[in-house]
Amino acid sequence: MDFSPELSEDQLQIKEWVHGFAEKVVRPAASEWDEREETPWPIIEEAAKLGIYGWNFMAEAMQDPTGLTLPVAVEELFWGDAGIGMSIMGSGLAAAGIAASGTQEQIMEWVPQCYGTADKVMLGAFAASEPNAGSDVAAIKTRAVRDGDDWVLNGTKTWISNGGIADVHVVVAVVDPELGSRGHASFVVPPSTPGLSQGQKFKKHGIRASHTAEVVLEDCRIPGSCLLGGPEKLNERLARIREGKPGNAQAAMQTFEATRPSVGAQAIGVARAAYEYALQYAQDRVQFGRPIIKNQSIAFTLADMAMEIDAARLLVWRAAWLGRNQKFKNAEGSMAKLKAGRVAVWSTERAIQILGGNGYTREYPVERWHRDSKIYDIFEGTEQIQQLVISRAISGLRIE
Ligand SMILES: Cc1cc2nc3c(=O)[nH]c(=O)nc-3n(C[C@H](O)[C@H](O)[C@H](O)COP(=O)(O)OP(=O)(O)OC[C@H]3O[C@@H](n4cnc5c(N)ncnc54)[C@H](O)[C@@H]3O)c2cc1C
Numbered sequence: 001m002d003f004s005p006e007l008s009e010d011q012l013q014i015k016e017w018v019h020g021f022a023e024k025v026v027r028p029a030a031s032e033w034d035e036r037e038e039t040p041w042p043i044i045e046e047a048a049k050l051g052i053y054g055w056n057f058m059a060e061a062m063q064d065p066t067g068l069t070l071p072v073a074v075e076e077l078f079w080g081d082a083g084i085g086m087s088i089m090g091s092g093l094a095a096a097g098i099a100a101s102g103t104q105e106q107i108m109e110w111v112p113q114c115y116g117t118a119d120k121v122m123l124g125a126f127a128a129s130e131p132n133a134g135s136d137v138a139a140i141k142t143r144a145v146r147d148g149d150d151w152v153l154n155g156t157k158t159w160i161s162n163g164g165i166a167d168v169h170v171v172v173a174v175v176d177p178e179l180g181s182r183g184h185a186s187f188v189v190p191p192s193t194p195g196l197s198q199g200q201k202f203k204k205h206g207i208r209a210s211h212t213a214e215v216v217l218e219d220c221r222i223p224g225s226c227l228l229g230g231p232e233k234l235n236e237r238l239a240r241i242r243e244g245k246p247g248n249a250q251a252a253m254q255t256f257e258a259t260r261p262s263v264g265a266q267a268i269g270v271a272r273a274a275y276e277y278a279l280q281y282a283q284d285r286v287q288f289g290r291p292i293i294k295n296q297s298i299a300f301t302l303a304d305m306a307m308e309i310d311a312a313r314l315l316v317w318r319a320a321w322l323g324r325n326q327k328f329k330n331a332e333g334s335m336a337k338l339k340a341g342r343v344a345v346w347s348t349e350r351a352i353q354i355l356g357g358n359g360y361t362r363e364y365p366v367e368r369w370h371r372d373s374k375i376y377d378i379f380e381g382t383e384q385i386q387q388l389v390i391s392r393a394i395s396g397l398r399i400e
Contacts, residue, residue: 011069014061018073021052022080030081033209034368039165040084040209041121048118052077053088055112058095067324071265071316078269082372083209085266090161090210091115094124096259097170101186101228110188114168122191125166127157127215134159135385137172138181142217144173144227151187151227153220156199159379163213164198167191171217175234182241186228195220206371256380260333261320264340267376268313271344274351274369275305282354298354305347312340331386331393338386341376348373 007015025046033040047053052073061070078085091114098110114124133139142155153173157163169189176183189196199214227234240246279302282293292298319336322328348370352359359366377383391399 011072015072018076022076026080026084034083037208039087039211043084045121047088048121055115067320070262071320074262074265075269078266079273082270083207086207086210091124093126094170097126103230122167123162124168125160125162126170127160128172129159131158142173144175149224150221153217155217157215159212160215162211163215165211179241185234188226189222207375257333260337261316261323263380264316264336267340267344270369270373271309271347274348274366278351278354301350308343312343315339331390334386334389344373344376
């Protein structure tokens with residue numbers, strides 16, 4: 001075991017490279033795209049030209065044996081802005097969904113199409129949630145029915161990042177309703193497939209540059225080859241479950257498990273942005289004839305922020321390493337995501353307090369960071385669902 005949190009030369013270069021993009025391109029544009037509540041296409045295109053948005057970068061990061069390259073890069077990008085960051089990283093959830101369940105050929109065919117090229121940027125979306133199936137993923141109703149060589153999908157997905165504007169949608173659907181959550185499978189819906197459309201686009205509290213919408217599937221016909229993992233694997237799995245033998249985790253859960261460390265890293269990026277801003281502000285702002293940082297209540301808050309952010313990052317890095325090199329034992333992915341989300345919400349709220357009236361206005365970025373931070377208590381498993389996963393892992397009991 002090595003406790004020195006030293007990054008390799010390559011990782012330090014990537015960190016600096018992504019930080020430069022976040023500082024020069026993302027952060028200056030953050031307020032504008034937050035107000036516009038639209039996908040920041042020019043910035044995604046710029047990221048694609050630089051190689052920050054694209055399958056090659058993701059593939060390189062995913063091959064890194066330490067697992068740390070991705071969270072390190074993600075923290076820097078989200079330090080720039082979480083809304084724009086989600087627009088750039090949102091395709092990663094679709095890519096993770098394909099990587100979690102797909103065959104090698106499917107991964108090679110579809111993951112690059114979640115990103116496109118520098119000249120023709122494409123997006124991916126991962127659609128699991130439904131109006132009556134958020135935390136309770138088992139309650140998914142979207143149905144996939146075999147029809148000859150094809151599958152036909154019907155249902156409504158909701159709160160989907162890049163939903164309806166993505167080129168590649170990965171959809172989790174029920175193939176055998178009698179088997180509950182173990183009767184789910186994941187499908188790729190190829191670009192421009194008839195029967196897939198965008199429903200309501202949501203106006204949100206934070207990460208407003210990231211598109212979130214319903215995805216409506218009406219007799220959406222896709223080729224048999226779009227079943228991730230292929231028919232033999234599915235039939236084998238369903239047969240095992242029908243015989244009462246243990247089956248794999250839910251298709252959606254496998255994806256969320258894999259992405260939790262980098263979602264935690266997103267939250268840390270937001271928390272660090274607020275901490276750094278508040279630290280500088282507290283040194284510059286003078287009240288009662290001295291910088292406000294000279295008051296212990298302010299300085300101690302900043303000390304706690306620095307400590308909490310470091311603690312959260314260590315949990316995220318541990319989870320990222322375990323995720324790559326071993327399996328999680330005590331829900332370390334959930335611990336990392338839960339802690340990072342809480343730290344982001346708390347740090348950004350404290351940053352508003354340190355900035356006082358200025359912190360409460362849209363002239364300063366901390367109110368946006370606070371709005372953005374709240375999503376980390378909600379998506380990819382709420383705070384309570386992470387607690388549920390952790391409590392089950394540590395107790396071995398079926399906590400409800
Ligand atoms: C901006 C945004 C982007 C999103 N992107 C995607 C996406 O790309 N793809 C996708 O599939 N989904 C996406 N989601 C959906 C997201 O994952 C869900 O919102 C989330 O899982 C929570 O589900 P819910 O909203 O139905 O809340 P509910 O499940 O209704 O939960 C409501 C409250 O009850 C609590 N609760 C529920 N069950 C329990 C329990 N058993 N024990 C204790 N407390 C419980 C929850 O913690 C929460 O506080 C996104 C959501 C948002 C807001």
